[in-house]
Amino acid sequence: MSFKSAVITFPGSNCDRDALVYLKTLTSGEVLNIWHEENSLPNVDLVIVPGGFSFGDYLRSGAMASKSKIINDLINHSKKGGYILGICNGFQILSEIGLLKGALIQNNRLKFLGKNCFIKKKYQSDFNCLINKDQVLKIPVAHNEGNFYCDDSDLKYLHDNELIAFEYCEGKFSNSIANINGSIDNIAGITNKDKNILGMMPHPERAFQNFHSSQDGKLILESLLS
Amino acid sequence: MRIKILIRLKSQILEPQGKVIEKSLSNLGLKNLNNIRQGKLIELDIPDKLSKEERDELITSACKKLLVNEIIEEYEVL
Numbered sequence A: 001m002s003f004k005s006a007v008i009t010f011p012g013s014n015c016d017r018d019a020l021v022y023l024k025t026l027t028s029g030e031v032l033n034i035w036h037e038e039n040s041l042p043n044v045d046l047v048i049v050p051g052g053f054s055f056g057d058y059l060r061s062g063a064m065a066s067k068s069k070i071i072n073d074l075i076n077h078s079k080k081g082g083y084i085l086g087i088c089n090g091f092q093i094l095s096e097i098g099l100l101k102g103a104l105i106q107n108n109r110l111k112f113l114g115k116n117c118f119i120k121k122k123y124q125s126d127f128n129c130l131i132n133k134d135q136v137l138k139i140p141v142a143h144n145e146g147n148f149y150c151d152d153s154d155l156k157y158l159h160d161n162e163l164i165a166f167e168y169c170e171g172k173f174s175n176s177i178a179n180i181n182g183s184i185d186n187i188a189g190i191t192n193k194d195k196n197i198l199g200m201m202p203h204p205e206r207a208f209q210n211f212h213s214s215q216d217g218k219l220i221l222e223s224l225l226s
Numbered sequence B: 001m002r003i004k005i006l007i008r009l010k011s012q013i014l015e016p017q018g019k020v021i022e023k024s025l026s027n028l029g030l031k032n033l034n035n036i037r038q039g040k041l042i043e044l045d046i047p048d049k050l051s052k053e054e055r056d057e058l059i060t061s062a063c064k065k066l067l068v069n070e071i072i073e074e075y076e077v078l
Helices: A016-026 A071-079 A089-097 A152-160 A218-225 B016-027 B052-067
Strands: A005-009 A031-035 A046-049 A083-087 A103-105 A113-121 A137-143 A147-149 A164-168 A187-191 A197-200 B002-009 B040-045 B073-077
Touching (some): A016 A031, A016 A218, A046 A071, A071 A083, A071 A089, A083 A089, A089 A103, A089 A197, A113 A187, B052 B073
Parallel strands (some): A005 A031, A005 A046, A046 A083, A083 A197
Antiparallel strands (some): A103 A147, A113 A137, A113 A164, A164 A187, A187 A197, B002 B073
């Protein structure tokens, strides 16, 4: 069965090309690039909402993009059970739409983080089913607002429904700390209740080619394809 | 009519910029300036012909639909 996918581009997206290459390299089906002003999405299995600085991060990261024309059909796609992967700014956009719980606020140490980080699976979903429990993945982050926040009742909801897909963890370097940005419970990525939407701050599309410093990002798309 | 909307992070949410501003002011010798938090102010014009109810409804709608993320922020119309 052919796996069709699409990447949405907003003004200021800068990881859309990487996401397209990620999909074209690892999937066999058609890969489409959709401009945010389109009214409808083609019939696809997966939509990637890519990283970057959509609309210059004006007002709040992801706020403007969450009101783009294409979003109505992205919501329809999610209601039909279609997969959505929001990476970095894409995660912020999905939170602003309300498809995912919580919000991403400024990193607690006020630094833009551009480096490899280490994550592991917390709860199982289609996005991480090929990853073993306690397997540590090395995947880069590049964000200023990656500090995941939600209130106590939403945090309980995320745990009770097993919606935390990835959490930051200590890596292979002795000086690496688990909580790089202040996120509650070290949260690096969450799913919605139906687990067909994943938002994550680390960039799997920057960790799959031989010339990348890690190929662990493959596991997320390969999990989805399995 | 000119409207001013003050938006700030909820008090329980860390506001790291305020902490840095506080430190810089202290470095300048300006002591006793504590618990600094930075917010944002949005100014806009609304036609005078609208009734108070219409104005309030429009502002509330703008805040809830775009200007404010109520998971992390709160607002007041000044």
